[in-house]
Amino acid sequence: MLPLIAFAAAAPAADAIAISETPVPITVSASRTPIALNASGISISQISLDRIEGLQLPLVKDYLTLAPGVAVAQTGPMGAQTQVRIRGAEANHSITFIDGIEMNDPASSGEFRIDTLLSAGIDRIEVLRGPQSALWGSQAVGGVISITTRAPVRGSDLHGEVQGGSLGTVRGGIGGGWAGETLTISGQLSGLSTRGYDIARSGGDKDGYENVTAHGRIQWRATPALTLLLVGRHQDSTSQFDGFDFVRGVPRDEPTASQSRQTALRAEAALSLLDGDWTTRASLMLVRADNINRRAGAFQNRSDGERDLYRLQSTGRLRTGKASHVLTAAIDMETERFVSSDADAAALSNQRQRRRQTSLVGEYRLTLDYGPSLGAAVRHDANDRFANATTVRFDGVVPLGDARLHAAFGTGIADPTFFDQFGFFPGFFRGNPNLTPERSQSVEAGFGWQRGGNSVDVTLFSADLSNEIIGTFDNVTFLSGVANAAGRSRRRGIEAQGSAALAEGLTLTTSYTYLDADQQQAANGARVREVRRPRHSGSIALAYASRAFDLSAAAAITGARGDTDFARFVPVTLPAYTLVTVAGAWHITPQIDLTARIENALDSRQVDVFAYRGPGITAHGGVRFRL
16 A cells, blocks of 8 residues: 655646656656656655545545645534645645646635545545745645546546445545547546534534535547647535624524535647657636525525636757756746626625736756756746736755755745735725735755655745735724735744555554744734644554455644634634544455445544534445446
8 A cells, every 4th residue: 555645746737648657656746747756856745545545534625634734724514614724824825736727716715615625536636835836826825736536547447435424424426437548538426415513503503515526537649749638527516604693702503505616627739749858738727616605595695706727838858968858838828707796786796807817937857867856947927917926946856875855945926816806895895906916935955765665754944925915904994905914924844754664554654744834914013823823733644455454544633723713803722633534444345345434533622713613523334346
């Protein structure tokens, strides 16, 4: 069984057409073209299919809690708003790719709705840490999350599962595909439904969740030089949620629900010439996101967003002596549209907005035959609604036998969201069209060692954020808004991670993160610790695989964090907690497993957002097949 987390860095999420069949591990997020996992100085974690199937957790966000440097905050039950913060960055300071499509929601706060991403049909999860704007543009300040779906390498594949358990939860999925010499087809259909539980704990109004997701991928090698790719995805989910009693400072039952729909398409043609040493890709990526709020079934408001991205990228490879050179040049042309609609046709929040960005990207990678490798990237974004920006990134690796030294420096930007610029709620919030992009500068350095199934890696990182977009309040008009802060926010920390092959079929993986993150709103002003970012966090996971059965156990450890009591507007401390998952599979035949899972096995009190508790202990069982 593969270890839970592989450490190093490297490769492109948004432009890799195929996954290499070589046994050398690659990554799909730390370069614009696929590279070996150990060829980059960027810190990256990989969570493999073995671990995804071993723990049987229903949502991708559940696995992110096991990766170093990642804090996950869920507002109560399954399907509720969930925010991911990488290395102390803001929740909208990361980009999520699914099979190369940027899935961040332009219709909301610019975050990806990670709470809608089911784990069924997922082959690999990558978490890339540190600014990557030089490669992928705005919002890649904290890092990148890259999801790769399952697809056969050769022949046919059919897999599926169904599982039910506590809180009236039922989930299932079926997927498969076929891969021949020139054609590969794959797809998945998955769903989840749960009655949930009552967050308010007063009226018995349970907050349920439903999700249906379909994903498909076709790759055709039309000629030896031309490869065509088509990826399509649609997700439709509805989550029920409670309001908030600002007098008592607790959630209260309300018949409210939010529907999230997201449709994405990627079409790409890749032309490979000069025996593969020169490859040019032309891509079109379309994302449509709808967020619809209802009360007692009646429409309240909605926000709709669209992103059209046209990309032309050309990569050349060259050998000189004992060195390999890879040079990539690209142009990205992106248009985003935003529509806000209210039940009241005369509401000031009704609006349509659009903005455009044209970006030039260059990347160079050097790999020497005796081991060292270096990378450099630069990107210039030209915007029509706010200031232009240029970002850079440098990384390097020096192998020392079984050990390696790695380091990276990068700058990142996060553009204002549509809500930041144009959001409007009468009597409450007004956007600021004069905002400028947030800017980050980060450096990291680390030491790693690996021999066989045993490894350890320690990385130190430091990042500063300027022009941070912060909330404001006018004591005269009693309106809130946003503005660029004059001060600097900073994040410092250490990430340690390791794995060990304890015995045949038995592996252990661990991680630990120390994070010091604070915010400074005014230049030379006081520094305040950032909320919902634990100073200490970590994970421990054991996995055992045999012919007869598999067993997995994982503990995600979240330290104490600060938050705000919005009823009294005072700081509070959220207590530390540990979520333990225990799962197993009995192989009744080589193709059929009986599965069982216990989540929150210690029945810990999980509170990621003040006053919103997570579920207690739950148990689930089902069947899984593969043909």
